[in-house]
Amino acid sequence: MGKDKLRKFAEINTFPNVYQLDEAKVLKGKWATDHFKNDRPIVLELACGKGEYAVNLAKLFPEKNFIGIDLKGNRIWRGARTGVDEGINNLAFLRIQIEDLLDYFGAREVEEIWITFADPQPQISREKKRLTYPGFLEKYRVLLTSEGKINLKTDNDGLYNYTKEKVQELGLLVHKDTDHLYQSDLVDEVLSIKTHYERIYLKKDKNINYIQFSFN
Structure with a gap:
């Protein structure tokens, strides 16, 4: 591991x-x-990388709490810094495996989930690693409030489809739902955030694909 990553x-380890x-x-x-010392809604960014979405959403919506989740600490560092x-x-960050979400969040604790430019895991053998695989969706169903929503924003047409x-x-x-976000009428201050x-x-x-859906 390089000196910068170390x-x-x-x-x-020193960040609150x-x-x-x-x-x-x-x-x-x-x-x-x-952690947040309030009773406001929780929003997650999964596979957040440097946390660009979590950071910008937290600035746009001070009335909500945002948590970026990724396993790679050297990437989380940027958003946390x-x-x-x-x-x-x-704004907070959590370094865990995303498949372990249910160990870290209670039922109905989360209002919204963002999945932004996650690894599409295109190989058939890695389908279960895709963050919209039914196994993951069932975990999200447990975490989300009754009206909670899931957002997928991706350049990968395969993952979108x-x-x-x-x-x-x-x-x-x-x-x-759109397969050409910036040619659609859906673009707003939230969807204009760019990683x-x-x-x-x-x-x-x-082209950038976007879909928002819920279990309700």
Whole structure:
């Protein structure tokens, strides 16, 4: 591991807005009261990378709490560092395996989930790793409030189409859907947030897919 990665791993251990692995299990069902010290809704960004969406959503919606989740601490460092430097108190990060979500959040604890430019896991043998695989969707069903929503924003047409298929198969409710986000009328201050990778894709004229759905 390079010196820069080692430095970042060491630094996130000192951040008050970062929790790692087992230490965060005590917050299950109590994130709002015990970490954020309020009773506001919880929103997750899964596979958050540098946390661009979580950071910008936290700035846009101070009345909500945001948690970016990823296993790679050197990536989380960027968003967490921004949160500390800018005093974004409604922002936290959690370094865990996403398949273990139910160990860290209680039933109906989460209002909304964002999946932004996650690894599409295109190989058939890795279907169960896709963050919209039915096994993951069932976990989200447990975590989300009765009107909770899931958002997928991706450049990957395969993951987008796969997600649409699973949403249809499971009879879920689609609220918004487009395979060309920036040519649609859906773009607002939230969907205009761009990650590092999204900017790269857009420079290559890649279409951006977006779908929002819920279990209700």
